[in-house]
Amino acid sequence: xxxxxxxxxxxxxxxxxxxxxxxxxxxxxxxxxxxxxxxxxxxxxxxxxxxxxxxxxxxxxxxxxxxxxxxxxxxxxxxxxxxxxxxxxxxxxxxxxxxxxxxxxxxxxxxxxxxxxxxxxxxxxxxxxxxxxxxxxxxxxxxxxxxxxxxxxxxxxxxxxxxxxxxxxxxxxxxxxx
Numbered sequence: 090x091x092x093x094x095x096x097x098x099x100x101x102x103x104x105x106x107x108x109x110x111x112x113x114x115x116x117x118x119x120x121x122x123x124x125x126x127x128x129x130x131x132x133x134x135x136x137x138x139x140x141x142x143x144x145x146x147x148x149x150x151x152x153x154x155x156x157x158x159x160x161x162x163x164x165x166x167x168x169x170x171x172x173x174x175x176x177x178x179x180x181x182x183x184x185x186x187x188x189x190x191x192x193x194x195x196x197x198x199x200x201x202x203x204x205x206x207x208x209x210x211x212x213x214x215x216x217x218x219x220x221x222x223x224x225x226x227x228x229x230x231x232x233x234x235x236x237x238x239x240x241x242x243x244x245x246x247x248x249x250x251x252x253x254x255x256x257x258x259x260x261x262x263x264x265x266x267x
């Protein structure tokens with residue numbers, strides 16, 4: 090006999106051996122499929138590579154745009170017209186007048202300074218005059234607006250809401266149209 094044939098394992102013969110052979114064939118097919126999948130290149134790794142000169146060129150262009158920005162990237166902001174500045178100031182003053190009046194209604198006295206009423210970011214001058222009277226002053230650009238608490242708030246606001254929203258002629262509320 091041949092030595093090789095004696096050392097080789099022989100498949101076990103079971104009754105109904107076709108099932109055994111089918112199972113063994115399925116296992117061998119599955120192992121072959123897994124080997125193919127393992128040896129196949131990954132699907133995501135087949136992307137095109139950049140030319141080696143592209144990153145340095147992009148870095149130089151980015152640096153150039155950062156150091157010397159074109160005018161398109163840094164547009165000139167149009168100035169706010171003085172009429173709109175005054176209207177905004179008048180609205181801010183009206184808001185603070187309402188805050189002061191609410192403070193007086195809750196506490197029975199005028200605040201010592203405007204920081205008691207607001208968060209402190211307001212650039213208005215507040216002067217308590219005694220009793221429940223006070224004066225607010227504000228400046229926006231070259232325009233100064235003063236308000237005494239014995240004046241009606243409607244006079245302070247005037248047409249400021251319409252000017253700010255763009256629905257009124259651009260003349261400040263205290264200035265007659267020309």
